[in-house]
Amino acid sequence: MNKAIPRGATRINQRLKQFPRRHLLLASTIAASIMGLMALLPSGDVEAKRNEIPMPIDAFQSQETTTELTGSSTPSQSSPFISNNDTDKSESSIKELEQEAEAKALAKAAYDLEQRLGKWHHVTIKSGDNLSVLFNNQGLNASVVYQVANTPKYGETLARIRPGESLEFRINQEGILTQLRYVKSKLESIFFNREDEGYRAELVTLSPEIRPTYANGTIESSLFLASQKAGLSQNLTMELAGIFGWDIDFVQDIRSGDSFNLLYEEKYLEGEKLGDGNILVASFTNQGQTYTAIRYTDSNGDTDYYTPDGKSMKKAFLRTPVDFTRISSRFNPNRLHPVFKTKRPHRGVDYAAPMNTPIKAAGDGRVQFSGWQNGFGNVVFIQHPNNVVTVYAHANKLAGLKKGQKVRQGQTIAYVGQTGWATGPHLHYEFRVNGVHRNPMTVKLPDAAPIAKSEMASFKKRSELMIARLEKQSETLLATQ
Numbered sequence: 001m002n003k004a005i006p007r008g009a010t011r012i013n014q015r016l017k018q019f020p021r022r023h024l025l026l027a028s029t030i031a032a033s034i035m036g037l038m039a040l041l042p043s044g045d046v047e048a049k050r051n052e053i054p055m056p057i058d059a060f061q062s063q064e065t066t067t068e069l070t071g072s073s074t075p076s077q078s079s080p081f082i083s084n085n086d087t088d089k090s091e092s093s094i095k096e097l098e099q100e101a102e103a104k105a106l107a108k109a110a111y112d113l114e115q116r117l118g119k120w121h122h123v124t125i126k127s128g129d130n131l132s133v134l135f136n137n138q139g140l141n142a143s144v145v146y147q148v149a150n151t152p153k154y155g156e157t158l159a160r161i162r163p164g165e166s167l168e169f170r171i172n173q174e175g176i177l178t179q180l181r182y183v184k185s186k187l188e189s190i191f192f193n194r195e196d197e198g199y200r201a202e203l204v205t206l207s208p209e210i211r212p213t214y215a216n217g218t219i220e221s222s223l224f225l226a227s228q229k230a231g232l233s234q235n236l237t238m239e240l241a242g243i244f245g246w247d248i249d250f251v252q253d254i255r256s257g258d259s260f261n262l263l264y265e266e267k268y269l270e271g272e273k274l275g276d277g278n279i280l281v282a283s284f285t286n287q288g289q290t291y292t293a294i295r296y297t298d299s300n301g302d303t304d305y306y307t308p309d310g311k312s313m314k315k316a317f318l319r320t321p322v323d324f325t326r327i328s329s330r331f332n333p334n335r336l337h338p339v340f341k342t343k344r345p346h347r348g349v350d351y352a353a354p355m356n357t358p359i360k361a362a363g364d365g366r367v368q369f370s371g372w373q374n375g376f377g378n379v380v381f382i383q384h385p386n387n388v389v390t391v392y393a394h395a396n397k398l399a400g401l402k403k404g405q406k407v408r409q410g411q412t413i414a415y416v417g418q419t420g421w422a423t424g425p426h427l428h429y430e431f432r433v434n435g436v437h438r439n440p441m442t443v444k445l446p447d448a449a450p451i452a453k454s455e456m457a458s459f460k461k462r463s464e465l466m467i468a469r470l471e472k473q474s475e476t477l478l479a480t481q
């Protein structure tokens, strides 16, 4: 037990030396709030405390005494009949004391830092602000702006400051900028620290706390209204619809009484909600049929949603590879050609879309051809597994893919245009199986790859756990209703 005290103290000292700056910043906030509290105390008291030893140091010193006192009543010196429970208690109280000591050490370090480097001045960037004006307002001249903006690695980021972001200046008593913090977001800041020669910059990122959150809803009129009522953001609703969108057409198939429930992540930083994370597990009941999806990341780091038995929630092909405004010509083996006015089969679907709308690869595969062909204009052919070839014609521009290059589903391969024989900007899309043209709008699309055999055991574990958690939440909710 006696050993524990020096060990704890050394640990704190070591940690102080190695403290990343963001901790020091946090500590300086603590110190600032302590100072703030002191200002609220009756003035006599404040004077006394300020004139004596500054509060953080005072607290730090008294802590050591407390720790020593605790040390004198160690289990080895007291009754041999001490219960396990008591041992736990004293261990946990030592832990608490250590934590307290650590917090006070931090506060002291922050106080020292403030003495040496100056106080932080916070400036929120407004539209029309520029670096020179912002620095000038802090009494810093153009040469400082130049120096900071030329800091290796991150100096140039200051040329892109945007309204709503902030700058925090720390200027010492000699009027020298000792530290600058460029706060890009709650999770991302760049610190500029003064050194003998100019400044050194580093990026500091914080990771938010992730809290799994449950939500459920029943649809009366639309998915959007129901999910809004359930407290889901628009993004999360889009994601939910995206997961089940391969099985359920959210425009045509939704009925009153359809329901959903899900567990998703919410991101917090110091108790404040920053936003939503991923949907972990969700189920959707549409016209009496329930679909369940589990998010799973495999050992290669690839993440996707799967059914409880490990099938992909996705199809191997997108139904439409472009966000279109209307279908301008359907698959029709007996069509009169619009340019030649002769009977020519239309062996694909035409999707009218604004010029340069991205055209996406319908499925994973390899580029068979990307270039110019008479009639098709700029055209891309993609070879997929199982002898499927997809064709994307009349592009205004190609994305510069080379023959044999791998493409992923959803990857942009070209941009909508009217090259070749076309009367207006549109995508002519073909779906060929074993060389035979099939109707892209109705052809049965194969499922995307299921969970690999080698991943199945690990997936099953995850799947069962997530479904159990989802069910438990929904039962708990029912019980309280």
Ligand SMILES: [Zn+2]
Pocket (backbone or CB within 6 Å): 329, 346, 348, 349, 350, 427, 428, 429
């Ligand atoms: Zn066409």
